[in-house]
Amino acid sequence: MLSDIALYGAIETGLIYGLVAFAIYLxxxxxxxxxxxxxGSFPLGAAVAAVLIIDGWDPWLATGCAVLAGxxxxxxxxxxxxxxxxxxxxxxxxxxxxxxxxNLRVMGRPNIALLGEDTVLTPWxxxxxxxxxxxxxxxxxxxxxxxxxxxxxxxxETGLAMRATGANPRMARAQGIATGAMIILGVAVSNGLVxxxxxxxxxxxxxxxVTMGVGVIVIGLASLIGGEAVITPSTVVxxxxxxxxxxIIYRLAIAFALNADFLGLQAQDLNLITxxxxxxxxxxxxxxxxxxxxxxxKKA
Amino acid sequence: MISATDLRxxxxxxxxxxxxxxxxxxxxxxxxxxxxxxxxxxxxKSTFLNALAGEVIVDSGTIVVDNLNVTKxxxxxxxxxxxxxxQDPLAGTCEGLSIxxxxxxxxxxxxxxxxxxxxxxxxxxxxxxxxxxxNLGLENRLGDKMGLLSGGQRQAVSLLMASLTPSAILLLDExxxxxxxxxxxxxxxxxxxxxxxxxxxxxxVTHSMKQALEVGSRTVMLHQGQVVFDxxxxxxxxxxxxxxxxxxxxxxxxxxxxxxxxxx
Numbered sequence: 141m142l143s144d145i146a147l148y149g150a151i152e153t154g155l156i157y158g159l160v161a162f163a164i165y166l167x168x169x170x171x172x173x174x175x176x177x178x179x180g181s182f183p184l185g186a187a188v189a190a191v192l193i194i195d196g197w198d199p200w201l202a203t204g205c206a207v208l209a210g211x212x213x214x215x216x217x218x219x220x221x222x223x224x225x226x227x228x229x230x231x232x233x234x235x236x237x238x239x240x241x242x243n244l245r246v247m248g249r250p251n252i253a254l255l256g257e258d259t260v261l262t263p264w265x266x267x268x269x270x271x272x273x274x275x276x277x278x279x280x281x282x283x284x285x286x287x288x289x290x291x292x293x294x295x296x297e298t299g300l301a302m303r304a305t306g307a308n309p310r311m312a313r314a315q316g317i318a319t320g321a322m323i324i325l326g327v328a329v330s331n332g333l334v335x336x337x338x339x340x341x342x343x344x345x346x347x348x349x350v351t352m353g354v355g356v357i358v359i360g361l362a363s364l365i366g367g368e369a370v371i372t373p374s375t376v377v378x379x380x381x382x383x384x385x386x387x388i389i390y391r392l393a394i395a396f397a398l399n400a401d402f403l404g405l406q407a408q409d410l411n412l413i414t415x416x417x418x419x420x421x422x423x424x425x426x427x428x429x430x431x432x433x434x435x436x437x438k439k440a
Numbered sequence: 441m442i443s444a445t446d447l448r449x450x451x452x453x454x455x456x457x458x459x460x461x462x463x464x465x466x467x468x469x470x471x472x473x474x475x476x477x478x479x480x481x482x483x484x485k486s487t488f489l490n491a492l493a494g495e496v497i498v499d500s501g502t503i504v505v506d507n508l509n510v511t512k513x514x515x516x517x518x519x520x521x522x523x524x525x526x527q528d529p530l531a532g533t534c535e536g537l538s539i540x541x542x543x544x545x546x547x548x549x550x551x552x553x554x555x556x557x558x559x560x561x562x563x564x565x566x567x568x569x570x571x572x573x574x575n576l577g578l579e580n581r582l583g584d585k586m587g588l589l590s591g592g593q594r595q596a597v598s599l600l601m602a603s604l605t606p607s608a609i610l611l612l613d614e615x616x617x618x619x620x621x622x623x624x625x626x627x628x629x630x631x632x633x634x635x636x637x638x639x640x641x642x643x644x645v646t647h648s649m650k651q652a653l654e655v656g657s658r659t660v661m662l663h664q665g666q667v668v669f670d671x672x673x674x675x676x677x678x679x680x681x682x683x684x685x686x687x688x689x690x691x692x693x694x695x696x697x698x699x700x701x702x703x704x
Contacts (some may be wrong), residue, residue, distance in 0.1 A: 212560035297544075297553035298536070304545055307534040310526070314493065315601075316519030 141397055142392075148272040150395040152344060154363075154388035155279035159337040160356060161363035161383035162290060168364070169379070170294075171306040172325045173221075176228040176232040177355050180212040180239025183353035185245045185338025190252040190348035203339040210335020211328040213239060218327035222320040243350050251349040254322040259343035277343045286333065287320065287380050293329075294376040302326050319398045355411055358418055363387035365421040393417060442609050442641070443468040447491055447501035449665075461487040463665035465510065469609065469643060473672075474635050476652040477585075479643045479662035482561050485645045488662065489613050492643070506608040520550025523607035525598050525615040532598030535587030536584065539578060542586055543567050546601035570600050574630065592623030596630055603634050610635070612644040616651075628655065649681045661688060 142150070160178060167175035185206035192202035213235060220231035244250065264274045293299045304312040305322040312319050321322050334356070342348040367386020373379035397405055405413065449462040461484050461679040469475050479485045490496045492503060494515035503511045510518045526532045533542045538676055544559045547566075565583070574596050578589075586594060595615060612631065616624035632655050635642050646652050652659050658672035660686070668691050671679070 293555070295557055295559070296555045297548060297558045298555055300541060300545055301553050301559035303537060303541075305536050307536050308531070310495075311534060312534055312545075313495075313515040314519060314524045314526075314532075315545050315548070316516050317545075317553070318516045 142152055145272045146269075146395050146399060147392075148276055150386055150391040152272075152275045152279060152354060153341075154391035155276065155283050155384070156337050156341050156344070157285050157359055157363055157391065158249075158384040159286060159340075160332050160360035161367065161387045162286060162380060163333040163337075164357070164360040164364050165379055165383050166290075166326055166330040166333070168361070169306075169373075171323060171330075172305055173218075173306070173323060173327060174229045174232070175214070175217060175327055175330060176229065177213055177217045177235045177239070177327070178334045178357050178360060179330055179355070180211040180236040180243070180355040181334045181354045182338040182341070183243045183348065183350055183352075184213055184246070185210050185335030186342035186348035187246040187252070187338075187350070188335070189339035190254055190342050191246055191248075193254060193257050193259065193343070194252060197413060199258055199262070199343065199359070201258040203260060203336065203343075206335045206339035208335070211332035213335070214328040214331025215324055215330070216322040222323050224289045239353075240350065243353075246347065247350065250351075251347055253347045254343060255346050260340070261343060279340065279344075280436055283384055286336075287377075287384070291377050291380055298322075298325075355414060358411075358414055359390065360387075362418040362421060363390045365418065366390055369424070375391060390417065441469065442492070442503070442505045444488075444492065445502050445504075447488070447498045447503070449487060449491065449496065449498045456457075461665055462491065462501075465501070465662070465666055467660060467667055467670075469641060471641055472639055473658055474632075474640075474642045474656040475644070475658045475660055476656040477643060477660050477662060478647070478649055478652045482664075483662040484665040485662055486613060487647055487665075488609050489524075489643070493524050493611055502695070508579050512657050518550075521608040522611060523549065523601050523602040523605075523609070524611045525595070525613065527614045527617055529591035529595040529598070529618055532601065533586045535585065538583050538585055539569060539571075539589075540564075540582040542597065543601060543604065546604045549601075549605050549607075551605075558597075566604075570604070571597075574600070590623075592619050592627060595619060595623075595627050599601055599627065599630060599634060603638055603640065608641065610642040612638050612642060614645050614647055617647055629653070649684050652680055653681070653684070663688075 145286060152409045161183070163178060167173045189206040192205055193199055216334045217235040220226045220234060221228045224232070244432045261275055261278060264278050265271070267274060269277065294303065301312065301317045302322045302325070305319045305350045307318060341352070363386040364383055365386070365387055367382030367384070369397065370385055370389065371378055371382040373382050394410065394413060397403060444465060444467050447462045447465040451459045451461055465484065465488055477485055487496060491498050494510065494513055494517070497512060501511070502509060505518065505521045508521070510521070540559050544563060545565060567582060568579040576593055576596065578593065578597070586597070589597065616627050619627060627649065630643070634640065644656060651677070658670070659676060660670045661668050669687055
């Protein structure tokens with residue numbers, strides 16, 4: 141079984157990846173824009189926050205800058221697509237590749253340790269709480285605030301225009317919606333959330349690393365798809381809650397898999413487990429319905 | 441008032457598939473006119489409508505809508521003047537959004553969209569009133585997803601959405617063609633009712649000569665990217681499909697070989 145520390149650790153990371161799942165919901169689901177920029181904007185957020193914190197900036201201000209950096213990365217991807225007419229998937233891969241160099245430039249080296257630095261978590265450790273529960277408390281607040289803001293935005297006139305842009309661009313244009321601007325805004329906001337996640341991740345793990353973004357897109361997708369399997373995303377608020385629930389379930393599943401000694405899995409198997417979990421999350425609902433269909437079909 | 445002057449547009453220029461869709465199309469539609477547009481396949485009907493809507497930008501010529509030259513403006517920048525109903529009943533609405541969300545999108549057509557709540561309480565009376573005029577019971581289903589509605593119901597809602605806010609012209613692109621005859625007749629009756637009640641200026645493309653003569657106040661026939669004839673008022677009264685065909689042959693020295701024009 142999981143130790144207390146492993147359990148809270150899984151929830152803590154799950155909450156951070158919940159932000160990534162929001163971002164992927166926004167790009168993949170709302171805008172119908174398969175955006176792989178996140179693999180680059182996650183370490184970008186971490187790098188910007190780490191460098192500024194080392195430089196003595198206020199950690200929240202540094203985190204805010206990480207959000208802006210993520211938004212800029214997203215805007216680049218969207219502009220490549222909207223203005224230069226590059227296929228959306230390819231545009232995001234181009235930005236992702238470019239960000240690897242940018243991240244190395246920002247940090248000046250492959251990784252930065254934040255041990256002993258003041259982070260957004262530092263003041264919270266003075267609370268009368270067990271050490272491993274503090275990040276969970278803070279990240280619950282952050283993700284709850286993000287959820288409310290995103291939900292309100294989706295319900296606003298601009299948010300509705302963004303949803304129409306993804307669902308039916310021709311109709312959106314006929315209603316006077318500048319679909320190109322909506323895609324740029326949406327992908328920027330999406331990557332801003334990923335930048336936030338990267339910044340928080342670096343501060344909670346105590347380091348930023350240029351390779352920490354590898355596979356973030358898959359983890360986000362796993363969270364999104366897993367969450368949708370648990371909570372039917374019939375409304376915006378349900379879809380957002382599904383993202384958080386999916387991300388936490390995913391991290392718990394990983395923690396259990398790595399802790400179950402009889403499976404013989406080790407930390408280096410993480411990406412393999414992720415790929416298997418995503419495949420299962422995509423395939424299982426289909427298999428379930430076809431099995432149920434076979435079992436319940438009375439007449440051939 | 442809208443006026444299109446000498447519109448020219450060639451698709452696939454410089455390729456073996458070069459296709460001149462508009463070859464000097466000119467048409468002026470006055471305030472309050474309801475013009476029906478007919479023509480065989482490839483006559484340029486849809487291209488003309490797309491050019492007016494901004495979905496395609498013409499190579500040359502000018503389009504003026506209510507004293508504004510919109511020739512080079514993209515669709516969303518002329519949406520305040522141009523309302524549109526598509527041929528595909530699924531194209532005019534978002535199936536993943538509710539009826540009230542779709543209507544709320546349409547009520548802001550061509551206007552600035554901010555961060556206030558999109559579905560506003562003050563819209564509801566207007567939405568319910570216009571939906572109840574359809575007699576489909578939709579006024580009690582405002583929260584339902586659009587995807588739950590049938591094609592005919594969705595086309596009826598598209599029509600409402602297009603007429604929710606004033607426009608200089610309403611473009612109808614064979615909007616009854618994809619519906620079964622009964623539903624098509626219902627949507628057409630609704631169209632004429634809305635256009636008459638709100639005194640809209642409208643341009644309706646149709647594949648059916650009969651329909652083109654039955655509704656509207658003026659009929660225009662397109663052929664090979666140009667207007668071949670344009671009849672209104674006394675000349676148009678009592679005109680039948682065979683008269684139209686004769687007129688067409690006389691004008692062009694051609695015979696109409698497109699069966700679909702004759703049969704529908």
